[in-house]
Amino acid sequence: MSDLKIxxxxxxxxxxxxxAAAPKTCAAFIERLPFVSKVVHVRWSGEGVWIPLGDYSFGVDYENHTSFPAPGQIILYPGGISETEILLAYGGVRFASKVGQLAGNHFITLTSNLDKLPELGRLALWEGAQPIRFEAVQ
Structure with a gap:
């Protein structure tokens, strides 16, 4: 069953x-749906795209956090030593910033079209920022 269309x-x-694994992060994100932004290719983390959010606060701490999201996993870094951000892995990722390795809350998993993720990554890398929209499925 799908909760979201992205x-x-x-x-x-x-x-x-x-x-079950990240209830507070999920609840905080659900409050902000639809969530609209742009993704750009990551700088330090490998094969991923991210949404830089500066000092924006979701009001959550670490839960279900990882530095190595798998392709199709979306993590939220709640801020602290680096800026708040959302990252979508499309390949191998070691989540990091200019200050070093980070960990983000794995709170969303893609369930369809995973074969299109590398294309999204290449598009963001070579063509620049791409629009992204998270919508609740009714």
């Missing part, structure tokens, strides 16, 4: 919230 660049993905 439209990133020309691609559409179904996704589910990881409510």
């Amino acid at each position: 439209i990133a660049g020309p691609f559409t993905f179904d996704a589910r919230f990881e409510r």
Whole structure:
């Protein structure tokens, strides 16, 4: 069952919230739906795209955090030693910033079109920022 539809660049993905593992992060994000931004290619982390959010606060701390999200996993770094951000892995990722390795809350997992993720990554890398929209499925 899908909780979300995510439209990133020309691609559409179904996704589910990881409510059992990251309940506070999921609840905070759900309050902000629809969530609209842009993704750019990561700088230090490998094969991923991210949404830089500066000092924006979701009001959550660490839960279900990882430095190595798998392709199709979305993590939220709640801020602290680096800026708040959301990262979507499309390949191998070691989540980091200019200050070193970080960990983010794995709170969303894509459930469809995972084969399109590398295309999204290449598009963001070579063509620049891509629009992204997270919508609740009714």
